[in-house]
Amino acid sequence: MTAEERPQVDTMNVSIFGLGYVGAVSGACFAHFGHKVIGVDINLSKIEMINAGFSPVVEQGLAELISKGHAAGMISATEDVSAAVMGSEISLISVGTPSDTNGSQSLTAVESVVEAIGREIRRKQEPHCVVIRSTVAPGTTDGRIARLLQEAxxxxxxxxxxxxxxxxxxxxxxxxxDFFHPPFTVVGGVGTEGCQALATLYAGLDAPFIATTARVAESLKYACNCFHAVKIAFANELGVLMKTLGIDSREAMRIFCEDRLLNISSAYLRPGFAFGGSCLPKELRTIADMARAANLPLPMLTSVLESNQQHVERALEMIQRRGRRKVALFGLAFKPGTDDLRESPLVTLAERLIGKGFDLAIFDRSVDLGRLTGTNLEYIRCEIPHLDRLVSNSIDGTLNGAGTIVIGHAPRDVVPKIAAAAVGRSVIDLQGVAALQNRPGIDYEGICW
Ligand SMILES: NC(=O)c1ccc[n+]([C@@H]2O[C@H](COP(=O)([O-])OP(=O)(O)OC[C@H]3O[C@@H](n4cnc5c(N)ncnc54)[C@H](O)[C@@H]3O)[C@@H](O)[C@H]2O)c1
Structure with missing residues (x-):
């Protein structure tokens, strides 16, 4: 959308607290949509700049938008909190949330603004909506901020x-x-109401408007930024390794990005259990070996296997915590529909459970011990020598007497049988079987949910 393309939307009076990058850009863009914007800051020079039609920060295209908004009387600024709250129906907070010296997030500015807005709302008859745009840790808005706002x-x-x-x-x-062309607008409400005012505020955007909980909305910001950071570190670590090997990393990564099925896609981005199989762990070990040989520290790539192992330990700890010795494990191969047991995290989990003295029964329809051959057979003989005594193709037999049921992966037709038998028992869900969650009478825990 260009500055000339202005959609027709219901307009609102909006106050924006904090006129840094986020506040100034949002304010100018909302004014462009026809909303009347009043900015608030403690920095008087920023206020003066906006009131003179200038941008308080350097950002491409912002000076022009603010100048136009100011000339049209759609954007102004003040240090007067009362005038801003009384003159608006919605207050957006976009003050800084820098790191404290111990790495924790400083909420000093956010809290002081929330309190100041709350005090004005106390004197107001009309409804008011408060919106946290600053980046805050998940749980902050419906926790500390909600308490402070209600009190004030x-x-x-x-x-x-x-x-x-x-x-x-x-x-x-x-x-x-980015403001005019976002991938989505995410709004998380505290309590049952809350997102309607924002739907009006963003009506001019041609992007999905996603209403969710405050915690999910807050988490998304971290998920996105961590993913972006991981992508950069991934490309850079591979880049320097390829450089030492005399490989054109830019060419390799250009081709890498052409895979929209598995690489640039939602594949592998669902929380669940650990990875395994005959390729991923092996390739990570080779990369670590090449890095060692080149005397090249690659902390991210060389810690991925450890991260994966930690995930197995997490599942083990969840099972141990139940204190029930007899365990039924559904799924053994590294993924459903294959009999490949090599480096399966479920084999590791089974092996660790046996080592800790658990009485284990395993069901995996795809794993026919009599048909295993080659490295697959060697692997399982080495990891779990007496596997034939543990694996059964009977669902009832596997469930018989088990206090804890672990779902690594269970075929669709097996899930109702597990569900019927699960009442009074513990279920550790590594797969994400929606049908089992929140069922009465089941002690249910998911690995990431
Ligand atoms: N900069 C970005 O690219 C970006 C992107 C997305 C999210 N964020 C997040 O948005 C928030 C704001 O970031 P920013 O870069 O715009 O910050 P900034 O430091 O540029 O601006 C913050 C503004 O808040 C003002 N302020 C401080 N205390 C105040 C108070 N009590 N009352 C009114 N104003 C007050 C400051 O004077 C300053 O003008 C942060 O939480 C940041 O993490 C930033």
């Missing part, structure tokens, strides 16, 4: 008061473009 406003959320998390995903340098 003298009313509960839901009583003419709404509170939402609406994280900002813009990138400096392309912030205006």
């Amino acid at each position: 406003a003298g009313r509960e959320i839901g009583e003419e008061l709404t509170l939402c998390s609406n994280p900002e995903f813009l990138r400096e340098g392309s912030a205006i473009k």
Whole structure:
């Protein structure tokens, strides 16, 4: 969308607290949509700049938008919190949340603004919506911030008061473009109400509007930024390794990015159990070996196997915590529909359970011990020598007497049978079987949920 393409939307009066990159860009863009924006900051020079029609930060296209908004009387700034809250129906908070010296997040500015807005809401008859746009750790908005706001406003959320998390995903340098063309707008409400005002505020955007909980909205910001950081570190670690091997890493990664099925896609991005099989662990070990030979520290790539092992330990700890000696394990191969047991994390889990003295029964329809051959057979003989005594093709036999049921992967037709037998027992779900979650009478725990 260019500055000339202005959609027709219902307009609102909006106050924006914190006129840094996020606040100034959002304010200018909302004013462009026809909303009346009043910015608030403690920095008087930023206020003066906006009131003179200038941008308080350097960002491509922002000076022009602010100048136009100012000329049209759609954007102004003040240090007067009262005037801003009384003159708006929605307050967005985009003050800084820097790291404290111990690495924790400083909420000093956010809390002081929330309190100040709350005090004004106390004197207000009309409904008001408060929106956290600053990046805050998951659980902050419906925790500390909700408590502080309710206390200061003298009313509960839901009583003419709404509170939402609406994280900002813009990138400096392309912030205006990012604002007008976001992948989505995520709004997380606290309590049952809250997102309607934001649907109106963002009506001018042609992007999915996703309403969720405040915690999910807050988490998304971290998920996105961590993923971006991981992508960069991944490309750079591979890049330097390829360089030492005389390989054109830019060419390799250009081709890598052409795979939209497994590489640049949602594949492998669902939380679940650990990876395994005959390729992934082996390739990671080879990369680590090449890095060692080249005397090249690659901390990210060389810690992936350890991260994976930690995930197996997590499952083990969940089973141990139940304190029930007899365990039924569904799934043994490294993924469903194959009999490949090599480096299966479920084999590792089974082996660790046996080592700790658990009485284990295993069901995996694809694993026919009589038909295993080659390295697959050698691997399992070495890892679990007496596997034939543990593996059964009877669901009832596997479940018989088991206090804990572990679902590594269970075929669709097996799940109802597990569900019927699970009442009164513990279920450790490594797969994500929706049918079992929240069922009464089952002690259920998922690995990542
Ligand atoms: N910069 C980015 O690219 C970006 C992108 C997405 C999210 N975020 C997040 O958005 C938040 C703001 O980031 P930013 O880069 O715009 O910060 P910034 O430091 O550029 O601006 C913060 C502004 O808040 C003002 N402020 C501080 N205390 C105040 C108070 N009590 N009342 C009113 N104003 C006050 C400051 O004077 C400053 O102008 C942070 O949580 C950040 O993590 C930033």
